[in-house]
Amino acid sequence: MRGCSGPYQQLLSQLQRQANLTEDTSSLLEPYIQHQDLNTPILRGSCTEHPGAFPSKDALRGLSKQSFLWTVNTTLGRVLKGLVTLQKQLLKPQDLEELETAKRNIQGIRNNIHCMSWLLNGSSETVEPMPTGPGPWLPLTSALGVFQAKLEGCRFLRGYHRFMGSVGWVFREWGESPSRSRRHSPRRALHKGVLKTRIFRRGKRPVPRGHLPW
The missing domain is CATH 1.20.5 (Single alpha-helices involved in coiled-coils or other helix-helix interfaces)
Known part of the structure; x- marks a missing residue:
């Protein structure tokens, strides 16, 4: 595949490092909390992931490699749309540089996922993506007040970081060769x-x- 290089183990190591980086809440969620004045114990306690918004670790572990890659790529595509919505409705361009960095990191992960999928294409695995429903969503509508919109953004980012932690966990379980x-x-x-x-x-x-x- 054009633009893809390196052996399986090298590509897997890159994906593991990228997942570890994006799992870290200090890369996006914590700056968001600070910018949106949500840094109190009560508000932090309300910043919880929407149940079912992102695939669980157990669900991801049950997928074949190709199905797992398809699911992660699709979910991250929806996350990118959510980040764009967050940026347009809540943030000023200078407010959160970490969001732009997060978008670039996600695109880098998706590029490596495409390469890994191509590398595994010779395997006998079939792609059976898990049913994820509507996927991660960010319900920022005009009906929401400013405070509630901020909280929804916080819950969205909380789920994103947890999801990437689960993705990293699965990548660490993968074998040393693409056939395993x-x-x-x-x-x-x-x-x-x-x-x-x-x-x-x-x-x-x-x-x-x-x-x-x-």
Whole structure:
């Protein structure tokens, strides 16, 4: 693919670092809280993620690699639109330089996701994106007061950082080669084998000589 270079492991390391960077709330959420005068214990307590707005870690972990990449790319595309809305309705251009940086970082992640998807294209995995509903949203309408709009922006950014933490977690679970599936990593396979062995022992079922428990 044009513009893509480097082996699988190098690209994976880049994605892991990018996810770690964007998970950090000091990169966007904390400056937003300061700019919008939301830095009180009560207001911080109200700055919680909308349930279901972003895919959960467990949901992301259950996807194949290609489906995971598709879901993350689609979600980040919606996040970019939300950031544009936030910038237009709540912020002045000079107020939050971190937002422009965040937009560039997201675009960089999406570029690497496209490259990784292309690299994995030779695998037998099929793309089955998870149903995410309307996805991350930022309900900044004229019906909202200024304070409520600020709080909705805070909740949106909170969910974004949590989502990127989940994305980083999944990337760290990926194997060292593109052919190794997250769903069948050696550690998980060993864990399953241990569980089955325990079941056989509890049931006291004899294992024929020369055969291993399956």
